Amino acid sequence: MNRTTTRTNNRHAPARSGHGGRRPAVQREFAVPKTLTPALPAVEAFADLDMPEPLLAALGSEGVTVPFPIQAATLPNALAGRDVLGRGRTGSGKTLAFGLALLARTAGQRAEPRQPLALILVPTRELAQQVTDALTPYARALKLRTATVVGGMPIGRQAGALRGGAEVVVATPGRLKDLIERGDCRLNQVAITVLDEADQMADMGFMPQVTALLDQVRPEGQRMLFSATLDRNVDLLVRRYLTDPVVHSVDPSAGAVTTMEHHVLHVHGADKNAATTEIAARDGRVIMFLDTKHAVDRLTEHLLNSGVRAAALHGGKSQPQRTRTLTQFKTGHVTVLVATNVAARGIHVDNLDLVVNVDPPTDPKDYLHRGGRTARAGESGSVVTLVTPNQRRDMTRLMAAAGIVPQTTQVRSGEEALSRITGAQAPSGIPVTITSPRQDRPVRGARGSRGRRGRPSQERRHGPGMAA
The missing domain is CATH 3.40.50.300 (P-loop containing nucleotide triphosphate hydrolases)
Incomplete structure (x- = not known):
C-alpha cells in the first residue's frame, strides 16, 4: 500500500503559535518540504516535555537533563505525533531525539505476538545494537519489550522474540524482510516508524527493501526520518512517506x-x-x-x-x-x-x-x-x-x-x-x-x-x- 499525502493531520496535537515555524536551513542539495503546520517551540529541559513520569525519572537516573539541540527542537513535535525530518551530524543526539518520542507514544500498549507497534530501521548491525543499548533503560522503565533483528545472528532466536511479543523492533532491512517472509513478523500494527541514517541505507542499496517495508506499516502512522545528509535518494523517501513534516537541521555550531x-x-x-x-x-x-x-x-x-x-x-x-x-x-x-x-x-x-x-x-x-x-x-x-x-x-x-x-x-x-x-x-x-x-x-x-x-x-x- 502506497502512502499518499491525503492523510489527515487529526492525529497531531494542536500546535502552539508564536514560534513562527522558523528553522535552520537544510543543506542545499535537499529540497525542503513545505510545512503546513507551524512547529512547536523548542524546550530547554526534558522536564518541560509531556512525557510519562517513569521516562523522566529514567532520564534523571541516567544523568540526562539537558536536551541536545536536535532533541530540544524535534521532541515537542514528535511527541505530538508529527512526522519529523531531522538532519544532524553524527554525534548530534539523534537516537534520543526519535527514541524518547517513540517510547513515550508507545507506553501503556501491549503488542500481540509477531505484531510490533513501533519500528526503527537502521543500515548496520552495529548501529542496531547501539540504538537498542541506548533505548533499553528507557524502554524498561516503561515496561516496553524490545527486539533487535539483524543479520549475522541466529534468526531463530530473533523469531522467538517476535513471537513472544515486542512493542519495539530495531532492525536492519534485510533480516526484517526475511522474518516477514517466514511469517514471524507483520508490520500492519506499526504506528510509529523511524528511519535512522537514511542516507546510508540509500547508499548501501537498501532503498527497495526500505520502501517495501514502509508500504506495510499503518498508512496513517507517524514517520520520523533522521540522517546526517539529506540528498536526492532521501528526498524520494521524504516525499513518498512523510506528510507535513517538521524539518530540523542542527546548526553545526551546536554540534x-x-x-x-x-x-x-x-x-x-x-x-x-x-x-x-x-x-x-x-x-x-x-x-x-x-x-x-x-x-x-x-x-x-x-x-x-x-x-x-x-x-x-x-x-x-x-x-x-x-x-x-x-x-x-x-x-x-x-x-x-x-x-x-x-x-x-x-x-x-x-x-x-x-x-x-x-x-x-x-x-x-x-x-x-x-x-x-x-x-x-x-x-x-x-x-x-x-x-x-x-x-x-x-x-x-x-x-x-x-x-x-x-x-x-x-x-x-x-x-x-x-x-x-x-x-x-x-x-x-x-x-x-x-x-x-x-x-x-x-x-x-x-x-x-x-x-x-x-x-x-x-x-x-x-x-x-x-x-x-
Whole structure:
C-alpha cells in the first residue's frame, strides 16, 4: 500500500503559535518540504516535555537533563505525533531525539505476538545494537519489550522474540524482510516508524527493501526520518512517506563539528607505513580506516608484530567476531581499531579523540562519517588523513566538497610534528598476543584488559544514545 499525502493531520496535537515555524536551513542539495503546520517551540529541559513520569525519572537516573539541540527542537513535535525530518551530524543526539518520542507514544500498549507497534530501521548491525543499548533503560522503565533483528545472528532466536511479543523492533532491512517472509513478523500494527541514517541505507542499496517495508506499516502512522545528509535518494523517501513534516537541521555550531580538528598530513609513500605505526602506538585509542579487508588485515598483523594492541573490523568478520572486537576496543583490551567503512557509522566509543584515514576516502560523505566517530556529543577530537603526493589533488577537492578547511602539514616518522599532531611515538617492537578477556587461549584481535581509563564515561555524562 502506497502512502499518499491525503492523510489527515487529526492525529497531531494542536500546535502552539508564536514560534513562527522558523528553522535552520537544510543543506542545499535537499529540497525542503513545505510545512503546513507551524512547529512547536523548542524546550530547554526534558522536564518541560509531556512525557510519562517513569521516562523522566529514567532520564534523571541516567544523568540526562539537558536536551541536545536536535532533541530540544524535534521532541515537542514528535511527541505530538508529527512526522519529523531531522538532519544532524553524527554525534548530534539523534537516537534520543526519535527514541524518547517513540517510547513515550508507545507506553501503556501491549503488542500481540509477531505484531510490533513501533519500528526503527537502521543500515548496520552495529548501529542496531547501539540504538537498542541506548533505548533499553528507557524502554524498561516503561515496561516496553524490545527486539533487535539483524543479520549475522541466529534468526531463530530473533523469531522467538517476535513471537513472544515486542512493542519495539530495531532492525536492519534485510533480516526484517526475511522474518516477514517466514511469517514471524507483520508490520500492519506499526504506528510509529523511524528511519535512522537514511542516507546510508540509500547508499548501501537498501532503498527497495526500505520502501517495501514502509508500504506495510499503518498508512496513517507517524514517520520520523533522521540522517546526517539529506540528498536526492532521501528526498524520494521524504516525499513518498512523510506528510507535513517538521524539518530540523542542527546548526553545526551546536554540534560536534566545532570541537573537531581536521589535519591533512603529507607523507612520502616510503614512509607512510612507519608513520602509521607510530600513530598507532600513541597513548589512547584510535580508529584507523583503510579501503579494503585485505589492507585492514595486513596492517593489523603488522601492528601486532610491532607491539601495538590492534584488532581488525570489516565485513568479512562474523557478527560475533565484530561484536567481540568492538567490546574489546570500548573496554581498552584493544587500543587500535583497524577498519573498513563498516565502522564509519553506528559506532560510539567514549573518549575517542583520534580518527586516522590511512587510506583517504573518495567520497565527502565517507569522510564526514569516518570522522564522526570522534568529537561526539560535544567532546573534542581530531581527524587525520595521510596523503601521499599523488593523492593531494583529489584530497583538496574532497575537502572542498565536504566544506572543510584542514590544517595541512608535511610530516615524517620520528619527527616532532607527527607527535605533536597525533601523539605518535615509537612502538615497543615486542609482538603482542591478544587474548579474549573471557578465555585463556589467544584470540586474534583481542587482549587481556588493562582496565578502563580514568576519564569519566561520556555515556554517564550525557546519557546513552546521545551520540547516535
